[in-house]
Amino acid sequence: MAMLEVRGVRKSFGGVTAVSDVSLALETGHIYGLIGPNGSGKTTLFNCITGLERPEAGTIVFEGQRIDGWKPHRVAQRGVGRTFQVIRVFPELTALENLMVVTRGPRAEAEARALELLRFVKLERLAGEYAGNLSYGQQKLVEFVRVLMTDPSLILLDEPAAGVNRTLLNDLLEAVGRLRDRGKTVLLVEHDMKVVMGLCETVFVLDHGEKIAEGAPGAIQADERVIEAYFGR
Amino acid sequence: MNVVLTPAMLGQVVVSGLLAGALYSMVALGLALIFGVMRVINIAHGPMLMLGAYTTWILFDRFGMNPYLTLPVSAAVMFLLGALLQRTLVFRVVDAPELSSLLLTFGVSIALVNIAQLVFTSDLRSVEFLTGSIALGPIALSKSRLIACAFAAAITALAFLFLQKTRLGKAIRATSQSREVAMVCGIDVQRIHLISFGIACALAACGGTLVAVMVAIQPEMGQIWTFKSFLVIVLGGAGNYPGALLGGLLLGLIEQLSSLFLTTQLSEAVAYVLLVLALLVRPSGLLGGRQT
């Protein structure tokens, strides 16, 4: 049984169908990529999975449980974590607080884990700094480890490489790889093809809300429909 | 329920509701304009109406002007005041979190109400111009309500024509849809904001002028209009201009209907519960509208 099963999901806004009859399945312990031209519905699909949007049709099953229609906080508590296309740290909270606010349980434990995660991305000396004062790259890292605080089994990353310099990107990708090695499942939306090709084992391609291809990166690159979607005929 | 509903009563209610509704629609259109173009919730909208009413009163009381002839004057004056407010204060919070614009317009509304208190005192004023009613069969219609409705309908129609047919109107609608796209199309968004705010205040002022003939004028009179305008927008769909029309008529009808069964005090409570229900059921309004 797949860890995440999306079946026939549809979501429209007004007259525009953002996601149309999309189905995909994710197995545990792999890294997946979700690509497609702008406006193809990738973020909307993410939103449907995480509960920010409610699909009009279709089902989403996570670890054997239907989660479509659940409120976002419930989905998150169930074990699905995500980052956003536009960074959404809490600016008036410190980096440490940004992480600690996400978990329950004893404060000391939360603080210890938060510091550990900040150390993981080499930001521990900025723990007491307001997140709003951090640089773009630093905020990106904080958002990334914030997702890891609750130890989710499925991690959705929305354009993790956007606006990030080479060194940082390598660190991030390395971290993602390590997550996979520990048995986590990652689905990432990306425009940077090098990242996708280098990291993802399976890639899904969306165009105008529909899934037009699915397969290994090499096969996708050569797929006519994909080329057409990006470059036209 | 110990009220017996005759067709005449129903007719009376429907007609009264539509008459009042036209006025609500016009005033609410102004609020919808500000929200649609700038995403600002203008709590000072009611006080604008109040100032329009006072403008009419001054002109009537000091110069004996026909109150209905003061419409262009009060509209022009409030247009300018609105533009001034937008240019000095409101424009600074257009891109800020919604909380800021809420608090700002709240502060402005307090200031306006109290300026009115200082200048006019809280003595009730009235414009005794048109009294009495006309009978249309079994239905009695107060003359001032009838004329108010006529003017409101005409002004609203003009506003819609402006929005649909003129270049400026189309620019306003484009900016409501998407500010970024409007800018790319070469629309001077700052100017659009200024003009929209001015028009919205002018519409409120017209409401004030028309209402001045019907009710007592006092500085706090605008508050309930702010609230009802919000109710209209929610009923009709936020950011949806034709929705303001329907929402206004709907509110007028509902109010008149509920006044049959409840005292006027409770019918205000009805409006309130209605607002909360409407917001819960469809945050973007009952008639659809833009997704926020």
Add this chain to the structure above:
Amino acid sequence: MTRGRTFVGALALLAVALAVYPLFGTGYGVRSMLQLFMWVALASSWNLISGLTGYVSFGHVAFFGAGAYTTGILVTGAGWPWPAAALAGGVAGAVLALLIGVPCLRLKGPYFAIAMLGLNEVLRALVSYFEGLTGGGNGLSFPTRHATVPIYYAMAFTAAVVIGMTYLVITSRFGLRLMTIREDEVAAEAMGIDTFRHKLYAFLLSAVGPGIVGGLAARDQGYIEPMSVFPLATTITMIVMVLFGGKGTVWGPVLGAVLLFVFQEVVWSHFIYLHQLLFGAIIVAVVLLMPRGVLGLLQIRYRLPRTI
């Protein structure tokens, strides 16, 4: 660290001074201080919901009035002693907050604010309608018996409790979670925070203080009627005090209450519209020029901790 200790020391001294003040203060002085405590409690309470979560409650005086009427009815109708009745007023405030909060807090921030705007008028209408119970437009009169000094202490105690509660909330993760709602509600939800429930708790907490002081104030005045206990002016004053002092902090609302109360008493109490006008202007000025309030400026200037 010594800064913290000096601060606590100063607070302790202040507490002692306030405790013994009624022994040698004038009647007018005691009543003024009593009012100040009331405003401190009101402002700090408003801060709990609006300052922390960013959900602006424009109708907060509703809880004040509900407390006043509950106390009034219990004292005059059922012969309760006023301290117990005032506590019941606090409960009434919380119950009202529950009734309003459950539907309204599901709305997004701005819509919640709009819903709260109309609350005032509705409650006033309801109070007038249920005349039999509330005395309607004629109001309720308390049995006259001077209780100024006990009420002084009751108000002071309530204010202290509210401040203490605020401190506990702001320094806890619950408080942090409330703040995430203000910072980015969507992200907060996505991170697993049940924003509705948090907002509701904050709202309930914020209604208890006004409920209690509403009851105490009613007892102090000796007479309540719809206009006197649901005035928009009270909400406006609460809001200005918190915004001016510094929303989202522990001492900001207290600072704002003290500063503006003194201002109000000394300068403008005779010119009610003028000072209301200035309140409106202050709100505008604060929003545009110093959104963090006076305390916020001090925090930046003297590098004070966020949890102050």
